[in-house]
Amino acid sequence: MKTLKRLSATMLLLIVFVFCSGTYSQEIKISDNTRTCLDCHTSLHPGIVGEWEKSAHGRMAPSAAIKKQGMERLVSAEKIPEALLDNVVGCAECHMINPEEHKDSFDHADFSVHPVVTPKDCSVCHSTEAMQYEKNIMYHAYGNLMNNPVYSDLVTSINGIQTFENMSLTIAPPDDRTNADSCLSCHGTMLKVSGTETRETDLGEMDFPVIEGWPNQGVGRINPDGSKGSCASCHGRHAFSMETARKPDACSRCHKGPDVPAYPVYKVSKHGNIYSSEEKSWDFGAVPWTIGKDFSAPTCATCHASLLTDTEGNVVAERSHQMNDRLYKRIFGLTYAHPHPVSPDTTLIRNKAGLPLPTELTGEPVEGFLIDQAEQDKRKGAMQKICLSCHSTGWVEGHFDRLENTITTTNRMTLTATEVLMEAWAKGAANGLDKKESIFNEGIEKKWIEQWLFYANSTRFASAMSGADYGAFDNGRYYLSKNIQDMIEWLKLRVKDKEKK
Ligand code: HEC
Ligand code: HEC
Ligand code: HEC
Ligand code: HEC
Ligand code: HEC
Ligand code: HEC
Ligand code: HEC
Ligand code: HEC
Structure with a gap:
């Protein structure tokens, strides 16, 4: 039965590749090792194998990809190891890849295989993207949350299990699985290999590593090879497609709640409206991505990441996996909006009170840890240059002038709320910083x-990305007041x- 299953899998594969070679040139050369994986996995995981076959990885070998020059080149590594060059x-x-660095490597059908493929693994061929990604706040999303005592207290106050006894409330620290299901689902978990287990599979008993915190594809996940993040958080496996990442759906999973509503704001914005009605006629695969030819309104990627050209081939914006290099202000208040931090590792910041926060409790941005005016102007200019491909200077300046005003007024409303809170602490109506209690x-x-x-x-998100209702009645100014x-x-x-009393 087992042999039969494997045989039929191999035959199916042969048919697939005969068909493929008829349709798409002779370039598809598959390594012997991968053929062996496919012998079993084609019937085990048709979902995985089917997606891979259609992907760029399943169709093109690095040796062909490095022949592409200039903007069209998608494989950025200068030198790719010989053994990886000629097969898809x-x-x-x-x-x-990199087996010795992976704590999750296990003995699998006579190979050393690791289930978790990391940014460091991808960097063997995509070094520029991996290097830029390390400068992203997203890359530090696990530590920024869990290694900051103020924020990890926030995690406890939200995820901890509460009990009520003798008219008072106790909060127990949350367990790892709750955190993984909540905050760390987006920020990323810490993966730990805690042993090996034997499982009964379709092909008999086999050993597998036990990986705590898995599955997870959070942007700042701590990986078993010491690297951080998951490229699959935006380039879902096993398609690893650029088109997917250029569509707003790729960001929707994480940039959505009332705290970070970029996606809902975008959806109701005029840009989002035009995307929804016209995206079918746009070209999401073109490299470079040409404004006016391939699309007519921006997606998240257009404003925050993509390489863009005008119809004459001039570069409007360079591609970046460091998504803060077009952002001058951090409009996500901690607790006030402020200039972007210099280092994406925000645990390094100390305010005057010694707390790891980028602003004082009374709103002033902390000195020394945030980008200066010149850097702010540079980043704002890079963003505005994109707008100016579709809008006039007056339109764009009017927009950013309103955003500046929104930053000032919302910070003022946060200050008023903070003043009420500090009065409550002073009057002993609540226990706060002065009593060294949780805030x-x-x-x-x-x-x-x-x-x-x-x-x-x-x-602020509504003001920055033009979704007015999120700044008025839907969690906006009505509730602020x-x-x-x-x-x-x-x-x-x-x-x-x-x-x-
Ligand atoms: C003899 C058949 C066989 C071969 C050959 C084989 N696998 Fe598997 N593989 C399996 C089975 C069975 C499972 C378990 C599937 C399950 O539990 O759902 C598995 C699971 C896996 C997993 C998931 C591990 C986990 O912890 O969940 C990965 C990753 C994997 N294989 C990769 C590979 C790679 C890469 C190759 C080739 C180098 C390969 N396999 C070759 C049969 C095979
Ligand atoms: C936060 C989302 C996000 C993450 C995480 C991400 N990417 Fe991307 N990636 C994108 C977007 C958006 C594009 C499209 C860029 C464009 O339109 O020019 C892209 C394009 C690419 C491309 C094709 C263009 C190029 O750069 O040559 C490659 C290769 C790539 N990413 C690799 C990676 C690797 C490797 C990682 C992990 C280190 C990664 N990406 C992580 C969003 C992401
Ligand atoms: C470009 C690199 C790449 C290629 C090629 C690739 N994988 Fe993966 N694979 C990944 C990544 C990344 C993940 C997600 C791991 C994670 O996030 O922890 C993954 C996850 C997996 C898993 C576990 C996922 C799950 O949902 O259970 C299996 C099984 C697997 N791959 C099998 C395969 C097989 C079989 C092939 C060949 C058809 C293959 N992979 C090709 C990168 C790759
Ligand atoms: C052995 C080299 C190699 C490794 C390792 C590798 N890639 Fe690729 N990647 C390629 C090649 C070759 C292409 C096709 C390039 C082309 O079409 O010009 C590609 C293309 C891509 C693209 C663009 C796809 C598109 O839709 O045009 C993305 C995104 C990407 N890879 C992400 C990843 C991620 C994420 C990983 C790690 C999980 C990874 N790659 C690992 C060689 C590699
Ligand atoms: C798996 C969840 C996840 C996905 C998917 C995701 N993000 Fe993020 N993103 C985060 C988290 C978490 C942070 C904040 C990390 C922190 O503050 O430590 C963040 C931060 C950012 C920032 C602030 C960056 C900075 O460095 O200042 C931008 C901009 C951003 N993401 C854009 C995007 C875009 C565009 C996409 C889609 C192409 C995307 N993200 C997809 C989780 C995600
Ligand atoms: C649905 C995805 C998602 C979940 C779940 C999530 N976050 Fe976030 N978080 C984000 C994004 C996106 C950002 C970045 C927002 C920005 O920069 O605009 C972020 C940023 C943060 C930051 C800023 C850290 C820094 O210094 O850069 C804190 C603090 C934070 N989140 C706390 C939490 C807590 C506490 C939880 C769990 C109760 C949580 N988050 C759950 C998506 C998420
Ligand atoms: C028309 C261009 C445009 C589009 C489209 C767009 N953004 Fe933005 N985004 C901006 C501007 C402008 C800002 C505010 C500038 C700043 O913070 O410096 C911003 C701010 C952000 C921030 C706040 C970062 C921080 O520092 O706190 C995140 C996160 C973000 N955008 C994610 C997204 C996501 C996800 C999408 C798609 C659902 C998206 N954006 C669509 C232009 C855009
Ligand atoms: C690829 C073209 C393109 C880019 C890039 C672009 N926009 Fe737009 N934008 C449009 C189109 C098209 C409309 C709809 C105009 C109309 O219907 O009158 C629009 C509408 C708007 C609106 C009107 C919103 C409303 O609801 O009234 C604002 C504000 C705006 N854009 C600001 C910006 C800013 C700021 C940037 C850069 C951060 C930007 N746009 C980048 C194409 C673009």
Whole structure:
């Protein structure tokens, strides 16, 4: 039965490749190792094999790819190891690369295979993308959250299991699986190989590594080879397609909630409207990507990452996997909007109070850790140059002038909420920094979190990416104003209550 299954798999494969070689040149050369993987995996995982066959990796060998010159070249490594040059990039080429660095390598059908293919593995052929990605805040998303004592306290206050006894609330620290299912689903988990297990498979008993924190494709995942992130977070495996990453759907999974609503804002923006109605006639595979010819309104990638040219072939923007190099302000408030941090590792920052936050509690940006005016102007200019391919200077300046104003006014509304909170701490109505207590675990503190994390952020994202309702009634200014009134009501009641006692 087993042999039969493998035989039929091999035959199917032969048919596929005869068909392929008829349609798409003779270039498809598959290594012997990958052929062996396919013998079993074609019937085990038709979903994986089918996707790979259609992908760029399944069709083109590095030796052909490095012949492409200039903007069209997609393989950035200067030198690719001889052994990887002539065959297409198959199962064995990715899952057996750098074996000695992988704690998840295991003995599999006489090969040393690792299930987790990392940015370091991809960098053997795509070195520029991997290097740029390391300068991204996304690359540090695990540590930025979990190694920052203020933010990890926020994690505990949200994910911890609460119990109510004798009129008081206790919060137990969250377990790893809850964190993996919550914050770390996007920020990335820490993968740890904790042993080996024997599993019954379609082909009999086999050994596999036990990897804690897996599966996960968070942007800052800590990998078993010491590298960070997952290229598959935007280039889903096993298609690893550029087209997918150029569409807003690639970012929607993570840039969505009330704290980070870039995707919903984009969807209701005029840009998003035009994308929805016209994307079928756009060319998402063209390299370079030509404004006006291949598409007529921007996607997330257009503004934040893509290599863009005009119809005369002039470069409008260089491609970047460092997605902050067109961003001058961090509009995601921590707790106020501020110039972008110099280092993507935000745990390095210290404010005057000694806290790892980019702003003071009263709103001033901390000195020394944030980009200066010249760098801000440069990045803002790079972003505006993209707008100017489709809009006039007056339109673009008007837009950014409004964004500046929104940053000022939303920061002011966060300050007002913070002043109410500090009054509550001073009056002993809540326990905060002065008592060295958590600043996230009481009723009024939760309202304060909502002020900056939900309403101020939503209003700024709406202003930056033109989705007005998210800045008005949908988590926007309506709630920014109402929330302050609710906080003051709460405080007055609490103080009255204390006076009665
Ligand atoms: C003799 C058949 C056979 C061969 C040959 C084979 N595999 Fe597998 N492989 C399996 C089976 C069976 C599983 C388990 C599938 C399951 O549990 O659903 C598996 C699982 C895997 C997994 C997932 C491991 C995990 O921890 O979940 C990876 C990755 C993998 N194989 C890669 C490869 C690569 C790469 C090759 C070639 C170098 C290869 N396999 C060759 C049969 C084979
Ligand atoms: C946050 C999303 C995101 C992540 C994560 C990501 N990419 Fe990309 N990638 C993109 C986008 C968007 C494009 C399209 C760029 C363009 O239009 O010029 C792209 C294009 C590419 C291309 C084709 C163009 C080129 O650069 O030659 C390659 C290769 C690539 N990425 C490799 C990688 C590798 C390797 C990693 C991991 C280190 C990675 N990507 C991680 C979003 C991402
Ligand atoms: C370009 C590199 C690349 C190639 C080629 C490749 N893989 Fe993968 N594979 C990956 C990445 C990346 C992941 C996701 C790992 C992660 O995020 O932990 C993965 C995951 C897997 C998994 C586990 C995923 C799951 O959902 O259970 C299996 C099994 C697997 N690959 C088998 C194969 C087989 C079979 C082939 C050949 C047809 C293949 N891979 C080709 C990079 C590759
Ligand atoms: C052994 C070399 C090699 C490795 C390792 C490798 N790639 Fe590629 N990659 C290629 C080649 C060759 C192409 C096709 C280039 C072309 O079409 O010009 C390609 C193309 C791509 C593209 C563009 C696809 C498109 O739609 O045009 C992306 C994205 C990409 N790779 C991502 C990855 C990721 C992510 C990894 C790691 C999981 C990876 N690659 C590992 C060689 C490699
Ligand atoms: C798997 C989840 C995930 C996906 C998919 C994802 N992101 Fe992110 N992104 C994050 C997280 C988490 C952060 C914040 C990390 C931190 O603050 O430590 C972030 C940060 C960013 C930032 C701020 C960057 C900086 O360095 O300042 C930009 C811009 C961004 N992402 C754009 C994109 C775009 C565009 C896409 C789609 C092409 C995308 N992201 C896809 C999770 C994701
Ligand atoms: C759906 C995906 C997603 C989930 C789940 C998620 N985040 Fe994030 N987080 C993001 C994105 C995207 C950003 C970056 C926003 C930006 O820069 O505009 C971010 C950034 C952050 C930052 C800023 C870190 C820094 O210094 O750069 C903190 C703090 C944070 N998140 C806390 C949390 C907490 C706490 C949880 C769990 C309760 C959580 N996040 C869950 C997507 C997510
Ligand atoms: C028309 C261009 C444009 C499009 C399309 C666009 N953005 Fe933005 N994005 C901006 C501008 C402008 C800013 C604010 C500038 C700044 O923060 O310096 C911004 C800010 C952001 C930030 C905040 C980063 C921070 O520092 O806090 C994230 C994250 C982001 N965008 C992700 C996305 C995602 C995801 C999409 C698609 C769903 C998208 N953007 C679509 C132009 C765009
Ligand atoms: C590829 C072309 C393209 C690019 C690039 C582009 N836009 Fe647009 N934008 C459009 C089109 C088309 C419209 C719809 C205009 C109309 O219908 O009158 C639009 C509409 C707008 C609107 C009107 C929104 C509304 O709801 O009233 C604003 C504001 C805007 N864009 C700002 C920007 C900014 C800022 C940038 C750069 C960060 C940018 N655009 C980049 C094509 C583009």
